Amino acid sequence: MTDTAAPSRHPFAAPLAGRDAQRILRHAAAADAARFLHPVQQALLHRRGWLKMLAPRSCGGAELALPDAVRLEEAVAAVDGSMGWVLTLCAGAGWFAGFLPPQTARAIIGTRRVCVGGSGAPTGHAELEGEGYRITGRWDYASGAPMATHFTLNAVLREHGRPLLDEHGAPRIRAFIIPAALVRMEPSWGSIGMRASASHSYRVDGQWLHRDHGFAIRPEAATSPGPLYRFPFYSLAFVTLAANVAGMAAHFMQLARPAMSRRKHSMSGLPLLEAPGVAELLSSKEQAYGAARAHFYQLLDDAWAQVAAGAQLDAEGAGSLQAASLALVAVSRQAVDELYPYCGLYAAHEGSEINRVWRDFHTASQHSLLLP
Template identity: 45%
Template structure:
């Protein structure tokens, strides 16, 4: 299924018309955000108990691929901010109601453990700096991982390693500052943030583990690793499909070049056809793995989770390689940063640097 089938044409128009201004501004634009709030896309994984959509994983992953196809930056911001909404299944219910019911809820954050939370009475004093928080400029709340300290000593977990817990902060208590200086995903606003000597109650921390879930639903028992791998891979897939879509008109223009021989024309046309077939075959395998894991992850035998990890990496690899095989033949316009096809190319290769999907093997 082509990603466009999950989105209304008018939605795609809104997203793409605002894309150049979003690139220039370094963040999503009001029309794009209004659509996200209207459709509840930031609440894909927020529990229904807190006015969220609580989508099944297969449905959400397909929607995120479609949004990445519509625009890479918007798809990425929705994916990461909606992913943080999954934490609603683990937050203290009183706090979750306060935070998650906001109709303009947007949770940005970082998975890096570059902060400390020192135990102080019934709470913690938090300090730290984190980078790459996509969606930080329109976030209502920001999450961060912190190493737990007791005085000057690091608290250890049951395995004897430093105890690391995620925290959730109000946006007003966080300082966001410019840090995103990369060639793609320009409109994600993935800037850095810091917290200094901030006291938070203990209910601002939580544990991501099925035994600590507050919402007893399958979504919050599904492992976070495979959830993250699948959603990120779907973004690369959506970008690759968009690029291949744009290759059609680009190649039509190249066909007008009198210096191209007939065998050369046939070669690039066949190359595009082959890459479309390959990408769609791998997409189908990927979604089969996601669907199977969702139906079986609670099973002790053959729960399909490892297959999700493998297929997420394979899809990421094929997405990058298919685009690169075609890029050479797209003409000089593909190297022009003002063109849509160049934006998609830059976005894919920037998103493709995410460490979770860098290696094809999971070992």
């Protein structure tokens, strides 16, 4: 199966309408300067329902087929990296609704202008107390934190001050979702890129949470029956993150060509794109990127078809999807890094569009899952 697989009938099947792309791009520079998404960008996320696109239909989400969601995330990232990242991370956190008790999921996803942020590191603890847990800790890198209505977190379970252990003697870790009213955001995001993602830290100081707000992220623990919740978590994470990096790389290459066309070779005086090897370099990077992207989507479409048909994505399939994701990221890194020196001082100017894309790309590609 390839990119020509049977199209979804869902209205999100077309990755991104041109008018929406224009709205996102029009405000990207202002969002970068303000260090958070522009109100028009935020409104678009809510109006289109994108932040609920991976939540179950039964609780008010769209339950979008994963390949359609990934293509949308890539398309948004190809216009504005920060907005693509917030969409991906917050919609991804909304996916956890498929693992919550249905009544809890409906209450959360039904929240006005719902946006779920969060962090995966287990940097806090949850003390067993009655019908729930008392949560304490600090978590980093919650993209979209200023607009979050809820936060997810991982915490070490404790009882009487001592960690609860699993069958292997390791501390038990459980995921929770907590209303933003019980959370204190701590501004901490100072990266050179992805500025508008506002991926700040947050703290919870001894807040009690009912056990229905805890969940496990395993296919067998899903409370919603759709194939989206039987797709392995790490496979979902790899493909969504890789698509964002790929979108930013595509944006950079799109801007690199006109940037290079304005320059002349210092020795020959020829327009840079007419100098020996330069046009070939750009073409080779575009071709390598296109091949890696096509392979990535072929494997993603095949994996989704397998899970949607009721089968389990086995270790070999998950490994192939991970390898294709990392290969796409590697090709994207090579394209951006090798073309950047040809783009001139314009590309080094903080206020230029290509510089913003370059900064966003190199910040997003630092995610630990994307290490070679």
